Each structure stands twice: as C-alpha cells, then as structure tokens.
Amino acid sequence: MLTEANTCRTYVLPKLYAAGWNDDQISEQKSFTDGRIIVVGATARRGPQKRADYLLRYRLNLMLAVVEAKAAYKKSRDGLQQAKEYARILDLQFAYATNGHGIVEHDFLTGRETDLDTFPFPQDLERPLVWHWLQAPQTRECINRHATGTSPTMKKISQGPVMAIPFPSSLPLSQQRCFVAELDALQAKVDALKRLQAETAAELDALRPSIIDRAFKGAL
Numbered sequence: 001m002l003t004e005a006n007t008c009r010t011y012v013l014p015k016l017y018a019a020g021w022n023d024d025q026i027s028e029q030k031s032f033t034d035g036r037i038i039v040v041g042a043t044a045r046r047g048p049q050k051r052a053d054y055l056l057r058y059r060l061n062l063m064l065a066v067v068e069a070k071a072a073y074k075k076s077r078d079g080l081q082q083a084k085e086y087a088r089i090l091d092l093q094f095a096y097a098t099n100g101h102g103i104v105e106h107d108f109l110t111g112r113e114t115d116l117d118t119f120p121f122p123q124d125l126e127r128p129l130v131w132h133w134l135q136a137p138q139t140r141e142c143i144n145r146h147a148t149g150t151s152p153t154m155k156k157i158s159q160g161p162v163m164a165i166p167f168p169s170s171l172p173l174s175q176q177r178c179f180v181a182e183l184d185a186l187q188a189k190v191d192a193l194k195r196l197q198a199e200t201a202a203e204l205d206a207l208r209p210s211i212i213d214r215a216f217k218g219a220l
Contacts, residue, residue, distance in 0.1 A: 002072040002100075008053060011100025012069045016054070019119040027055040032090060052086050053079075056094075056122070059163075064125045065094035076102030076115070094125055109180065139165060 002010065008028075016026055031051045054067035066086045068079035080097035084106055087095035095106040096119070103116040133139055146161035 004069060004071045007072045007100040008069050011072065012054070012067070012098055015098075015100075015103075015119055016056075016067075020121045020123075021056060021119070025057050025059075025122060027052075027057070029053065030055045032086070050086065050089065052083075055090075056125075058122050058125070063090065063092060064122070065092055065096060066090065067096040067098065067119075070097070070099050072100045074099050077104040080104050080106060080113075142166070 013026075013028075029051060032055070052066045053069045055063060056065040056067065057063045066083050068083035068086070070076075070078045076099045077097050078099070080095065083095035083097045087093075087106070087108065093108050095108070097104045103119060105114045105116055105120070106112075107114070134143075142165055143157060143161075144155075147155035147157045149155040
C-alpha cells in the first residue's frame, strides 16, 4: 500500500512536471508558520508548524497555489479543506487536493471546485490578472518599447524583456479579486455596447436602400 510520501514521489510530482512546472516553481514539504506558542507553567514551546506538501509559484516572488496530497488509497478531495486553510493563510487564489490520481481544484476568485485529471499549466493559473495587466497602457508601452521588427502587427520580443515587465506580484488576493471582477464587468459592458453598435449599423444598412429610393422619388 502506497504511503503519502510514496504517492507524492510516484504520482503527484510527475503530474506537476507533466503540466510544465519545474523545480524552481515547486517547493516541496514547505513550512510556512513557526507553530503556535504553547505555555505550560513557567515554560513555553512551539506547536507543530503548518507545512504544505507543495507550494507552486509562477516566479520567485509570485506564489500561486498550494497542493495537499493524500495517500493513493484515499479520496482525491480528502485533503481539500486542509489545502483551502493553507491557501487562506498564504492569501493564494488556488488550492489543490490530490491522491495522485484525481485532482480537485478550489478557485478562491470564483468560488468554484473542479475535478481535474491533470494539474493546470503555470501560465493558466496567472491568466486572469496577467491578461488584464498586459492590456494596461503602461504595460503595452513597455512591450512596444522593446519589440523589434518592421511589421506593424507581428513584431518580436525576446524572453528577457518580457520577464522584466513590472508586475504587481505583491498585490493581495482580495485586491486581485476586486481588480479582475471590476475589469471583467467593464469589459462585459464594452462588449455589450459593441454588439449594440453592430446591430444598429446593420439596421441602418438595411434602411439605406429604401431611404435612397424615397429620396429620388421626393417622398422624404
């Protein structure tokens, strides 16, 4: 029977590698608290530290998710509450529980829980905030400044300048949620206005022949 440690080595870590995570992005058996201080009489000691099976980061200063693994004979979601607790403490958007076979994802931004067969790619977890950030005027100006080539639509930019683009990596999750939700709402309004504009233009195009015909007939 596989233990939790064997499950991690045999199934969980290979699944993370298969999804594109590398050793620089994976912290294994990572303690992130010092442990509660317990006072007994005149002495004090530290309680157990909180330790995540895996912490996933997009880059050194941008942590994204916590993974809690249980032994392969247990259910995939058995560690979900623990993973969610750790994610709340660390202010992370994603919490994952796995038994090495099935994976359960909890997204604190949407409140959704999803059963997965594989872990998401690193860039998939950062996408909502990154997408909006890449549309920001200051980010576009930075990209345009480093882009090369003569084509107005297919310019090139190397990895170095892309990785050096300023990014609000210290933005708390609560602010990320507000930031993304507000921009998504604004984008929805813009999309609705574009649809209305297109529908109005189509109606005007349909009316134009009859208006021209009436004008030539002096019926206007």
